[in-house]
Amino acid sequence: MRAAIIGLPTSGKSTVFSAVTGVEADPYASPEPRRAVVAVPEPRLAYLTELYKPKKVIEATFEFVDIPGCSLDDSSGQADWRRLLPTVRQADLLVIVVRAFESDSVPAYQDRIDAKADFSVMWDELIFADLDAVTTRVERLEKALTKPTKTHDQEKRELSLLQKCREALEANEPLTTVITSVDDRRQVSSFGFLTEKPIIGVVNVPDGAIGDSATWEAPHVTKIISLAAATESEIAGLDPDDRAEFLADLGLDEPARNRLIRTCYEGAGLMSFLTMGTDEVRAWTIPQGATAVEAAGKIHSDLSRGFIRAETVAYDDLVEHTDFKGAKAAGRVRKEGKTYVVCDGDILNILANP
Ligand SMILES: Nc1nc2c(ncn2[C@@H]2O[C@H](COP(=O)(O)OP(=O)(O)OP(=O)(O)O)[C@@H](O)[C@H]2O)c(=O)[nH]1
Ligand SMILES: [Mg+2]
Known part of the structure; x- marks a missing residue:
């Protein structure tokens, strides 16, 4: 853009x-x-980088x-x-x-x-x-x-x-x-x-x-x-x-x-959603109003084809509970389907069939 x-x-x-x-x-x-x-x-990347110490950080x-x-x-x-x-x-x-x-x-x-x-x-x-x-x-x-x-x-x-x-x-x-x-x-x-x-x-x-x-x-x-x-x-x-x-x-x-x-x-x-892991912390660009399956397709077409669900946590919820594990234990990690409309700053973990 x-x-x-x-x-x-x-x-x-x-x-x-x-x-x-x-x-x-x-x-x-x-x-x-x-x-x-x-x-x-994208100030939110700094916290995630601190958390995961990833090999790569990729900004939008x-x-x-x-x-x-x-x-x-x-x-x-x-x-x-x-x-x-x-x-x-x-x-x-x-x-x-x-x-x-x-x-x-x-x-x-x-x-x-x-x-x-x-x-x-x-x-x-x-x-x-x-x-x-x-x-x-x-x-x-x-x-x-x-x-x-x-x-x-x-x-x-x-x-x-x-x-x-x-x-x-x-x-x-x-x-x-x-x-x-x-x-x-x-x-x-x-x-x-x-x-x-x-x-x-x-x-x-x-x-x-x-x-x-x-x-x-x-x-x-x-x-x-x-x-x-x-x-x-x-x-x-x-x-x-x-x-x-x-x-x-x-x-x-x-x-x-x-x-x-x-x-x-x-x-x-435009807006961003985030993905995180020890390999890579990344902000991805999607149009406002995009769905979870569209976000998955942005990462890789295989992920949209084999989409099962998106484990989703809002950035603020993650910070409130320190990390993904903490947010999950507090019930803040949602299981969202294909049609879920992604919010700016959502952290997504896409599960897909190979
Ligand atoms: N004092 C002051 N000077 C400025 C400011 N912004 C730009 N200038 C000066 O004004 C001159 C023109 O600025 P540019 O940024 O080149 O203006 P421009 O719109 O790109 O000009 P063109 O491409 O020629 O149309 C330069 O000498 C700048 O240093 C400002 O906010 N304050
Ligand atoms: Mg000029």
Whole structure:
């Protein structure tokens, strides 16, 4: 799963990317997207690792792509944006970074600091990009439907859905309001519509501002969070001991990057279940709402095929009773069947026929 970091020029996208991924700033400010995979912060793994001292610890991962900013008010910037759009369309979630920090050395885009207005400029661009793609396809389908074709019915269905999409976009509504069923989603999946993706807003606040102080909300947006990208990227560059001390001095348990990664992971509709043993302690990624047999299939297709049951214990119950044995003795280990809907942080032991 992948998030694309987008926004107006000098909003701090690359600084957020560095803070999140630990990848150093690109001194040449390359016009190409940069990618990095990060481990999803999972504090629950630490306890399990302490308990089992496993040979391996495997964390869940998530990818971030830093998209260079484009000045949308000139034709060369517009052309750059169009060139980058296919990469943005491939993401599962969008992170829109807007600037709320002042700086004499880094002039603001269009000489203004107005995070809410910048957010709305980006929103309009997303709506416009989708409207452009929808309109092109609608025109093509209308033309095709004037002649009888073998795929006539299918094209008619697609046209009817895309006409609804066009109406929504013309009313400044995102496609999440129209594309709601699994069938519809499948029908339009190849477009990679931008306003069909979950959106996280990041307000890049002045250096040293800590905690989450986002003061505005936007309709249809999964979440808006604030962070000080420059401070966060400095934190990312510290060695772990210094980092802990720095955060403690600020009265924080963790850097904002952890909050952002988790927000993206959840925003993309994902959650983790855990497995443990002396060989390996591991966090596995599954969609929210996945069942025990789907979780088993994530580990190995044999486990879903031969699924018997999932011995399940909630992480908090395990900690309360020290370990698996203790939780079992206290009756906290449940025997769940195929259709059990897994909860975030469930520890599973899948029993299956060979
Ligand atoms: N003071 C301050 N400077 C920042 C902050 N975030 C970014 N900057 C500085 O602003 C400049 C632009 O930041 P980038 O992260 O490169 O911005 P960007 O959005 O990636 O820019 P483009 O990709 O060119 O659109 C850099 O010199 C950063 O060091 C911040 O929170 N505070
Ligand atoms: Mg950049």
